[in-house]
Amino acid sequence: xxxxxxxxxxxxxxxxxxxxxxxxxxxxxxxxxxxxxxxxxxxxxxxxxxxxxxxxxxxxxxxxxxxxxxxxxxxxxxxxxxxxxxxxxxxxxxxxxxxxxxxxxxxxxxxxxxxxxxxxxxxxxxxxxxxxxxxxxxxxxxxxxxxxxxxxxxxxxxxxxxxxxxxxxxxxxxxxxxxxxxxxxxxxxxxxxxxxxxxxxxxxxxxxxxxxxxxxxxxxxxxxxxxxxxxxxxxxxxxxxxxxxxxxxxx
Amino acid sequence: xxxxxxxxxxxxxxxxxxxxxxxxxxxxxxxxxxxxxxxxxxxxxxxxxxxxxxxxxxxxxxxxxxxxxxxxxxxxxxxxxxxxxxxxxxxxxxxxxxxxxxxxxxxxxxxxxxxxxxxxxxxxxxxxxxxxxxxxxxxxxxxxxxxxxxxxxxxxxxxxxxxxxxxxxxxxxxxxxxxxxxxxxxxxxxxxxxxxxxxxxxxxxxxxxxxxxxxxxxxxxxxxxxxxxxxxxxxxxxxxxxxxxxxxxxxxxxxxxxxxxxxxxxxxxxxxxxxxxxxxxxxxxxxxxxxxxxxxxxxxxxxxxxxxxxxxxxxxxxx
Numbered sequence: 001x002x003x004x005x006x007x008x009x010x011x012x013x014x015x016x017x018x019x020x021x022x023x024x025x026x027x028x029x030x031x032x033x034x035x036x037x038x039x040x041x042x043x044x045x046x047x048x049x050x051x052x053x054x055x056x057x058x059x060x061x062x063x064x065x066x067x068x069x070x071x072x073x074x075x076x077x078x079x080x081x082x083x084x085x086x087x088x089x090x091x092x093x094x095x096x097x098x099x100x101x102x103x104x105x106x107x108x109x110x111x112x113x114x115x116x117x118x119x120x121x122x123x124x125x126x127x128x129x130x131x132x133x134x135x136x137x138x139x140x141x142x143x144x145x146x147x148x149x150x151x152x153x154x155x156x157x158x159x160x161x162x163x164x165x166x167x168x169x170x171x172x173x174x175x176x177x178x179x180x181x182x183x184x185x186x187x188x189x190x191x192x193x194x195x196x197x198x199x200x201x202x203x204x205x206x207x208x209x210x211x212x213x214x215x216x217x218x219x220x221x222x223x224x225x226x227x228x229x230x231x232x233x234x235x236x237x238x239x240x241x242x243x244x245x246x247x248x249x250x251x
Numbered sequence: 252x253x254x255x256x257x258x259x260x261x262x263x264x265x266x267x268x269x270x271x272x273x274x275x276x277x278x279x280x281x282x283x284x285x286x287x288x289x290x291x292x293x294x295x296x297x298x299x300x301x302x303x304x305x306x307x308x309x310x311x312x313x314x315x316x317x318x319x320x321x322x323x324x325x326x327x328x329x330x331x332x333x334x335x336x337x338x339x340x341x342x343x344x345x346x347x348x349x350x351x352x353x354x355x356x357x358x359x360x361x362x363x364x365x366x367x368x369x370x371x372x373x374x375x376x377x378x379x380x381x382x383x384x385x386x387x388x389x390x391x392x393x394x395x396x397x398x399x400x401x402x403x404x405x406x407x408x409x410x411x412x413x414x415x416x417x418x419x420x421x422x423x424x425x426x427x428x429x430x431x432x433x434x435x436x437x438x439x440x441x442x443x444x445x446x447x448x449x450x451x452x453x454x455x456x457x458x459x460x461x462x463x464x465x466x467x468x469x470x471x472x473x474x475x476x477x478x479x480x481x482x483x484x485x486x487x488x489x490x491x492x493x494x495x496x497x498x499x500x501x502x503x504x505x506x507x508x509x510x511x512x513x514x515x516x517x518x519x520x521x522x523x524x525x526x527x528x529x530x531x532x533x534x535x536x537x538x539x540x541x542x543x544x545x546x547x548x549x550x551x552x553x554x555x556x557x558x559x560x561x562x563x564x565x566x567x568x569x570x
Contacts, residue, residue, distance in 0.1 A: 144344060
């Protein structure tokens with residue numbers, strides 16, 4: 001089976017975000033980079049399927065040339081090769097990003113049986129690129145998948161909703177987006193890291209389009225932090241809390 | 252006219268959709284609503300109460316459960332007929348997904364998670380990014396605005412309107428639109444009862460609970476307060492509790508009347524999912540835990556002592 005996993009390089013922001021002087025981006029001078037949380041599960045799922053069924057796992061990203069670092073670290077997990085669509089470092093809008101991914105996928109000789117995305121990016125939260133790619137490739141898409149098996153050319157997936165688990169089945173070729181909890185992503189081994197250095201990363205260029213969702217600037221959200229009234233220490237503080245709960249009508 | 256997608260689960264209203272309806276009213280135009288699937292027709296009363304004059308009902312033999320691509324096609328058909336200025340939906344996983352299918356069908360931009368919308372040329376939105384920690388100011392270059400309304404950014408307000416007029420239509424679905432549909436559903440890991448989204452009270456446990464057994468006392472307190480159990484990401488990734496109970500950016504975003512966080516230090520991802528709760532109570536041994544700055548009240552102490560004491564004190568007070 002030939003699998004493609006789409007990734008996004010994102011800064012690993014800890015507690016507090018700082019903006020660049022022009023307020024258009026997060027200041028990343030002092031930050032490391034990684035991939036979005038659910039994407040680690042996407043790569044792990046791809047590696048497991050290739051281990052079971054053979055063939056290839058390709059990684060695809062759109063971003064600055066530095067995104068090679070994220071591709072190499074995921075190649076170390078067990079992917080076969082990677083494709084990097086190099087941008088000018090500016091953030092692209094969802095339509096532009098989806099179109100560039102689609103062009104890159106169509107340019108591949110391999111016709112991927114399964115394309116996997118993380119359920120959402122850590123940074124831009126646009127909730128649409130995977131769906132635009134599915135429409136452009138005319139493929140079915142199942143989102144927010146928490147368990148997945150491939151049986152006789154059919155993706156058998158569950159997603160978790162408030163009411164329980166929903167069960168889906170769709171014939172390949174298909175697209176799925178996966179969530180944290182699908183699997184436990186492995187760490188790269190030392191030999192894996194060594195091999196990753198030699199694995200091919202194809203660099204491509206794409207021309208940016210005029211964004212239709214045009215970022216003007218970013219601002220820090222007003223903090224909801226208010227500071228707690230400390231009622232006391234240990235069980236002695238319980239009567240004070242019971243009064244608070246009575247006051248707000250909790251019981 | 253503004254068209255608002257009212258999401259429902261097998262006829263049961265999604266409460267966030269009422270907030271989207273309230274946000275839509277602020278744009279100063281007529282409001283019409285749309286539901287996907289004929290079971291949604293029963294919502295004409297409530298959507299009228301919240302200001303929609305008409306409820307469009309997409310009715311088709313293959314619209315029997317959540318079928319997001321078919322929702323997108325139905326919305327597209329309706330948009331082409333009614334030519335609204337904007338289509339809004341709740342900024343929930345399902346709201347965002349159905350709108351994204353609409354946007355993909357029409358090849359138009361979509362702005363997700365908007366806390367403020369100004370119609371114009373271009374349209375302007377403020378939208379949440381980075382788990383709600385950043386607000387993006389953005390222009391949307393398109394005649395039709397497709398946008399989802401950030402969960403909990405607007406309080407639902409009724410206008411006491413009469414029931415909306417029901418207008419059924421049959422979308423021209425293609426077979427690929429319903430290739431992906433729910434084949435079955437079971438209770439899975441959820442125990443039934445109050446779900447996280449609907450709960451008025453949530454008692455959440457984190458790493459400090461120490462293991463799956465420690466959740467007995469959390470459950471007991473939650474039951475006593477008529478609420479439900481939540482947890483942090485580390486708890487589900489350690490396999491102590493089911494994923495359906497995870498609160499946060501990668502789990503469920505909640506805003507109950509009362510949120511009790513026990514043994515949770517408060518990673519950005521967790522805070523993003525619960526900071527809109529009305530009253531937040533923290534029980535933690537660490538007075539410096541980040542979650543304390545988001546709480547209204549805190550007890551510094553070991554939850555294994557505080558929670559049983561709290562449970563028996565509430566029992567006593569209830570008599």
